[in-house]
Amino acid sequence: MPRPAPAPAACGFAPISPDAAGAPLYRAVKRALLQAIESGRCPAGAALPSEAELAAAFGVSIGTLRHATDDLVAEHILVRRQGRGTFVAVHNADRFMFQFFHVERGDGLRQAPQVELVAYERVRMEEEPAQALGLRTGEPAIQIDNRLLLQGRAVIHDRLTLPALLFKGLTEKRFRERASTIYHLYQTEFGITVTRASERTRAVIADRQAVRMLGVAPGAAVMQVRRTALSFGDKPVEYRVSTINTAHHEYVQLLSRPA
Missing domain, CATH: 3.40.1410.10 (Chorismate lyase-like)
Incomplete structure (x- = not known):
């Protein structure tokens, strides 16, 4: 069974600034994750850093980070594997x-x-x-x-x-x-x-x-x-x-x- 691609070092994420229009912070986190996946910095099959690492990289709470990743899991962009972490979904x-x-x-x-x-x-x-x-x-x-x-x-x-x-x-x-x-x-x-x-x-x-x-x-x-x-x-x-x-x-x- 092929091993998953290693997690990039936080995929190069930087702290998120609050939206000037007052949009929920999790949406900015979601956009940043999507950009990293689309650009290939977090390629298909890659394991994301842990929730704690991602939250720290973005400068947000675990709850905000989880809200963003929950949306991406629901949209089949990310997939969670029990006991292994969260991965960029691969078409299969x-x-x-x-x-x-x-x-x-x-x-x-x-x-x-x-x-x-x-x-x-x-x-x-x-x-x-x-x-x-x-x-x-x-x-x-x-x-x-x-x-x-x-x-x-x-x-x-x-x-x-x-x-x-x-x-x-x-x-x-x-x-x-x-x-x-x-x-x-x-x-x-x-x-x-x-x-x-x-x-x-x-x-x-x-x-x-x-x-x-x-x-x-x-x-x-x-x-x-x-x-x-x-x-x-x-x-x-x-x-x-x-x-x-x-x-x-x-x-x-x-x-x-x-x-």
Whole structure:
């Protein structure tokens, strides 16, 4: 089992000054932690210094420090491990299934999909992904088509559009031979951490591509999910259109209300 990355010396943190606008002090601590993680000073998998060390580095109370880290744990930026400390969260299969994969069989069976790479192309950004990513139409992009199988059945067709400038050096070989999930690849090889995603869903009629990818009948109703993956500061880093055959599977979201 790989050992976690060592904790940086307080990740270079400095005392926090009270916000002139009177915002709670824990929010400034949270911003400082996010900046350290985003910059790579506290990389994915790194153990944070102890609460006492962090509180001393920031010049705040343990309670203020804990309020900030509680928020980041709830947002899946940090993870606590009993008896070991607090770590910068790493994208892995468990996190993918918990936070980003929402399709399960109608009887509630939930399993990780088998992913087949169908196509990998260098293209020019089309209008829809360009708008979602805050870019201009025609900018260089990487377009990836995956087919996802559940219980041996083709259920999902994913089309990913990535800004080529964000993913310099990404090749079909690197993508195909990734060690874990796609978001783990982004995080470990490109320093891009997907923190959350914005999704829109609608019912559409299966087109020729859905017929070919999923084996559905022409004109059948399928579900379409349009996802913009966001990194720190809600920066869009990936646009994904998922077409789902819901004949035997459902899209399931666990909702929670803020405390």
